[in-house]
Amino acid sequence: MDDLQKSIAQAIVNVFETGRILGDYSAVTVLKGDTGHLSYGRSQTTLGSGNLYKLLLSYCQKSTSNVAGQLQNSLPRFLQKDFSLDTDIGVKNLLKQAGAEPMMRAAQDQFFNENFFAPALRAADAAGITQPLGQTVIYDSHIQGGWGVLQPQMPALNTVGGEKAWIAKYVDKRKAWLQSLKSPLPGTAYRMDSFQTLMDDQRWNLALPLTVHGVTITAEALSGGTPAAGSPPRTLRLMSPYLRGDDVKQVQAKLGPDSSSDGVYGPFTDVLVKRFQAQHVPAIVEDGVGPQTRAALGL
């Protein structure tokens, strides 16, 4: 699995967990039950499990921001699993602010990579699964949970006709298992439906674009609004969900007074872009806002 496939795999699971391709690094939720309580980040690290303390400790050790400094003071409460944090609005606001910091995003990426993605890849390797889609299925089981329960119930890979057949069987079994649990867990069986669709479409290599649970994952969507230094800006085009970001705002600002400035590349923005491209001399023939349009707009 290469880096792009890894990003796609994580994006798929992000869609399942947050409805967003890149996840919601700022998401703060209070979960019910003794094992939950305050949860945070794109994959809902919980206070009750002790993992939230580990994540924040990693963040605070790397970040020198003011938010990190304030959260540092609350670290003992996270260590002690102080459930009064569930209702501490000040701390919850700090966590939301921290989610916008690249350092927190990096900390979360590293945390989830070490605690979930890497173990999932090892488990997949142990099970003989090498296809990126199969590895994504196993990663999803590590994020949502249940791999340890279901994997021992699976037959050996060589007895079911190979890797793809094994993954298909596992997806079926996992869907049945989710549906056997009490609500709201049966409602999450859509994850398996999404994987089944990808298998039916033979998307074993996670070739882009692909649509999961109504969300289309593209390279542009994966790159986000703030491309890494040195990398070219993403091409803006109409997709679902709409692309958003500062780069969209910049384009909207150049499209004239009729344009909105909400930073959403929706159908209205797309119409304005196409009108601009058509009215430009010479006309620009480009799908979305690519290098030519961007240059014509003076960006």
Next chain:
Amino acid sequence: MTQFVWTFPTGSDRITELMGKCKLVFPLIAGLCVCLLQGAVLAAETNPLTFSPPQVSRGGSFQINLPKLKEGATPTFIHIYHDGQLVNPAPKADGFNVEVPADLPLGTYQVQVQAEKISYSGDIAVRPPGNGEIKLDPFDPAYTYETENIWIKPQDPKRPNTQSLTVALTLRGSGFVKDNPDDNTIWINGIRQNMKWGDYAAVCSDGAQQESGAVPSGPSGAVVSAEEIDLCHVTVPATRGLDVKAAYGDIEPAAGQKFTVYWMNTAIVAIIAFLITAALAGLIFLLLTLGKQTYKIAGEDYKWRLLFLDQQTDTYSLSKLQFYLWTLAAIFTYTYLYIGKVFVQGAGWPDIPGTLPGIVGIGAGTAIGSQVVTAANGAKGSGAEKPGFLDFITSGSVVAPDRIQMFLWTLFGVFAFCIGVLQKSPGIISGIQPVPDGMMYMMGLSSAGYLGGKMARKPGPVIMELTVTPGQSDDALAQGTSAAIDLPDFSQPSVVAASNLNSLPNVANANAQKAIDTFGSAIKAAAAVHTTSDVANLLTSLTSFQRDCESAAAGAATDFAAAPPKASSQEAAAAQQAAAFLQDFSADVTQAIAAAAAPAMEAASSAGSVARTIELRGSNLSTDGTFEIGHADLPFRMLVNQDGDNAPDAMARQDGGNFATVLRFTIDPAQLDATDLAQYQAWFGQDAKWLASLTNPDGQKADQSFSLPPETATPTQQGT
């Protein structure tokens, strides 16, 4: 040759005359007067006479000897009477020599002679040729239970038939007259029987048992030989005792032979004795059944079976079985004896035979000895969870020869003892035959062998309680936790979405308005979620709302791009924003649902990693034993004890050694390889009932079932 004529003697004429007068004058006193006068006259005028020979054969002759008779005197008359009737035709006489006709019935005849105006009288017996005597042998057997209820045809044909209980007899002896059966006279209980000799074959059949085959009253007989007479239809008297006599003629012998018709035979008495024994045993069973005492083994109530149960091991006890069998045999045989003596024979209450305490003592001694050995040496293995008949010959499910031999000897001894008693019919039984010394010795040796084997054998495992912690299956643990999960919290996304909705301007374009309305509908749909099942539906509807809203936004954009424009830029922008807001809202809802499901999923995921302990409580639980669940081994490699070793924990050791009273098996699924984990999940993954077995190194084992979840909150067995 003197010709006999029937004439009244002088005395008789006078009597007749007087009687006529008496009848006329004093009718009530006449009889008395006549009798007195007749007696006086006869006594005064009749002298005894003798005969030579004193008894005569039919066809022979006899000489009448008269005392003081002048020489040449002849009899005035010679009258011979039989049963008061003058014999007619009269036998021929030559002087005082009388010839007996060949067809004269046997019997005693009164001879009256008058000579020289003096009357003489005497009795002479007419016997069969040869002057033999009937000799009746004692009956063998002198009793019977077989009677026949026959229909009797009355002499008056106008009267209805009656029934009579009769019996058939076989008389054995000597001197029976076959050629002329009427010569054989039968008396029963002093009554001369009116025998019918010619119709035996026709009458003495089963036909008389039907009313259509009714026969005349009185017995029928057939002289089989001089040594045997068969009788049928002999009426059974109320006393059921028959005093049977046989002789020639009409002189009833002084002594007869006794015969008894019993109203109960061996089978009936045995059945009654059995029923009484069963009733006594049933009384015990009834008390146990009606009583509040209950004992449960693996959920099954044990009441009357408690009698045979060794509650220490929950197995059937051989020593108790032996004790009860011998006790019942003693009761049965004594009841048989009692009924025979008291009700059949009419004798007194029989004393307890000396042999009974001995056989009951063997059973009691074995039972007590068994308890002593168990207390000293430890209990046998409990074997299967529920007691079964195999317990009588096994110890901890291992076949024990010492138990087999005692089991067999007990069954044989009881059977032989009862059969031996029944060999004596209730009519003649006088006591219970003692068990032969050799047999008593053998049974004692058998019990000693049983106790010796019990003492030599190692104690076996007994599981009184088995507890699995946690008691729920992995699935139940997962579901039990998820059941506590509340609905996803959509409040925050809904507040944000409502705010966004309010921020949108009023529009006139239909597509823009549709996009905004669809966004509003999605918010309402989320607010309408009241049950966990609504959550899954919301996910589906949100996808639909999102698709419709994006389509409407695209339509508004198209309207904006149309020439002339059908929508303003504000309207197209508002539609785009509505679709974008709905995408955000849908993502927030998805995230909220995922967040709400996280604790349930964590529980469900961790259920399979919960370490389980199986704790056995009982006795003689070997730490080196083999433990099975559902007939599959639980290998030591799957265990982890408190020291971190792959072995069970002896939580409470029993008198040192390798036995424990509390034995704990701990399984940590996180440390199992795939194969063992699969076995672990097969055992504990789903709700199920399993049979667990602990087998000690010597092969004795104990079974105990358990279920996930536990069937009751109480231990698997209890006494209340």
